[in-house]
Amino acid sequence: xxxxxxxxxxxxxxxxxxxxxxxxxxxxxxxxxxxxxxxxxxxxxxxxxxxxxxxxxxxxxxxxxxxxxxxxxxxxxxxxxxxxxxxxxxxxxxxxxxxxxxxxxxxxxxxxxxxxxxxxxxxxxxxxxxxxxxxxxxxxxxxxxxxxxxxxxxxxxxxxxxxxxxxxxxxxxxxxxxxxxxxxxxxxxxxxxxxxxxxxxxxxxxxxxxxxxxxxxxxxxxxxxxxxxxxxxxxxxxxxxxxxxxxxxxxxxxxxxxxxxxxxxxxxxxxxxxxxxxxxxxxxxxxxxxxxxxxxxxxxxxxxxxxxxxxxxxxxxxxxxxxxxxxxxxxxxxxxxxxxxxxxxxxxxxxxxxxxxxxxxxxxxxxxxxxxxxxx
Numbered sequence: 001x002x003x004x005x006x007x008x009x010x011x012x013x014x015x016x017x018x019x020x021x022x023x024x025x026x027x028x029x030x031x032x033x034x035x036x037x038x039x040x041x042x043x044x045x046x047x048x049x050x051x052x053x054x055x056x057x058x059x060x061x062x063x064x065x066x067x068x069x070x071x072x073x074x075x076x077x078x079x080x081x082x083x084x085x086x087x088x089x090x091x092x093x094x095x096x097x098x099x100x101x102x103x104x105x106x107x108x109x110x111x112x113x114x115x116x117x118x119x120x121x122x123x124x125x126x127x128x129x130x131x132x133x134x135x136x137x138x139x140x141x142x143x144x145x146x147x148x149x150x151x152x153x154x155x156x157x158x159x160x161x162x163x164x165x166x167x168x169x170x171x172x173x174x175x176x177x178x179x180x181x182x183x184x185x186x187x188x189x190x191x192x193x194x195x196x197x198x199x200x201x202x203x204x205x206x207x208x209x210x211x212x213x214x215x216x217x218x219x220x221x222x223x224x225x226x227x228x229x230x231x232x233x234x235x236x237x238x239x240x241x242x243x244x245x246x247x248x249x250x251x252x253x254x255x256x257x258x259x260x261x262x263x264x265x266x267x268x269x270x271x272x273x274x275x276x277x278x279x280x281x282x283x284x285x286x287x288x289x290x291x292x293x294x295x296x297x298x299x300x301x302x303x304x305x306x307x308x309x310x311x312x313x314x315x316x317x318x319x320x321x322x323x324x325x326x327x328x329x330x331x332x333x334x335x336x337x338x339x340x341x342x343x344x345x346x347x348x349x350x351x352x353x354x355x356x357x358x359x360x361x362x363x364x365x366x367x368x369x370x371x372x373x374x375x376x
Contacts, residue, residue, distance in 0.1 A: 006237035023064035030187015034128025041198040053192040086158035101127035136177025139171030145318030183208035209280035228254025271301025
C-alpha cells in the first residue's frame with residue numbers, strides 16, 4: 001500500500017475534522033436560520049419566506065452529518081463506542097431535533113390554521129437551537145476530559161451522568177456553538193432573504209458575531225489555565241490500537257503546548273475571531289458576500305482550533321488519563337483505513353460537485369411574494 005499506518009491515521013484525523021467543518025458550514029446555517037425564525041419573521045408570509053430560504057437545501061446539507069458519523073464509526077470505533085454510549089441522553093435529544101425538523105418542514109403548510117403553523121414553527125426553532133447547544137456542551141466536556149475507562153478486554157465503561165455534563169465551561173462552549181451558528185444563519189439570510197426579515201437578521205447577526213468574539217476569547221483564556229493531557233511515554237504511531245499501552249498525566253496549561261511548538265497554529269483561533277469580526281462588519285455595512293465569507297472563516301477557525309489544541313488526543317479520560325484515546329491507539333486497522341480512503345477519494349468529489357451544482361441552480365433571493373406563488 002502506498003501510505004503507511006501513521007500517515008493514514010493522520011489523514012483520517014484530518015478528514016473527520018473536514019467532515020465536521022463541512023457539516024457546520026452547510027447544515028449550520030440551516031440551524032441558524034431555524035433558531036432565528038421567531039425573531040426575524042413576524043407574520044405567516046415572512047415565516048414562509050424565511051423557511052423557503054433553506055427549504056430546498058437542508059436535506060442535502062445533512063449528508064455531511066451522515067458522512068461524519070459514519071466515518072467516526074468506521075475509522076475510530078473506540079471513539080464512537082465511548083461518545084455515543086456516554087452521551088446517550090444528549091444524543092437522544094439531538095436526534096429528537098433531527099427527527100422533528102423534517103416533519104416540521106413537510107407538515108407546517110399542510111393546514112392554514114395559525115395555531116397549527118405556530119406549533120411547527122416552535123419545533124423548527126427547537127431543532128435550530130438544541131443541536132448546536134448540545135454539540136458545544138459535548139465539546140466542552142471533551143476538552144475537560146470524559147469519565148470513562150476500559151477493562152482488560154477493552155470494553156469501555158462510562159461513569160458520568162447527563163447532568164454532570166452541564167458544568168460552567170461546557171455551557172460556555174455550548175453558547176459559543178449556538179452564537180456561531182446563529183451568526184452563520186444571519187449571514188445566510190442577508191444573502192437569501194429581503195425586506196424586514198433580512199433587516200432583522202442583520203441586527204441579530206451582528207449581536208451574535210460580537211457574542212462569538214467575546215465567548216470564544218473567554219473560552220481560550222479558560223483553556224489556557226485548564227489542565228491538559230500530556231503523554232509521558234513514547235508511542236509507536238504504527239503500533240496496534242490499544243489505549244492501555246501508554247502513560248498520561250494532567251498538566252496545567254498543556255492544551256496550549258501545540259501552539260508553543262508550532263506558532264503557525266495560532267492562525268486557527270485568529271481565523272475564528274477575525275472571521276466573526278468580518279461577519280459583523282459585513283452585516284452592519286450590508287455586504288452580504290463578505291459577511292458570509294467571514295462567518296464561514298470563523299466557523300472553520302473555531303472547529304479547527306479545538307482539533308489542533310487536542311492533537312494527538314481525540315478523547316481524554318478524566319477518571320483514568322492513561323486510558324485516553326489518541327490518534328495512534330484507537331483507529332481501525334491499516335487495511336480498513338486504506339479502503340475507506342479510496343472510497344472517500346471517489347465519492348467525496350461527487351458530493352462536493354453535486355452540492356455546488358444545487359446551490360448554483362437555487363441561487364437568488366427569496367421574497368415574501370415568491371412564497372405566495374410557490375407554497376412550500
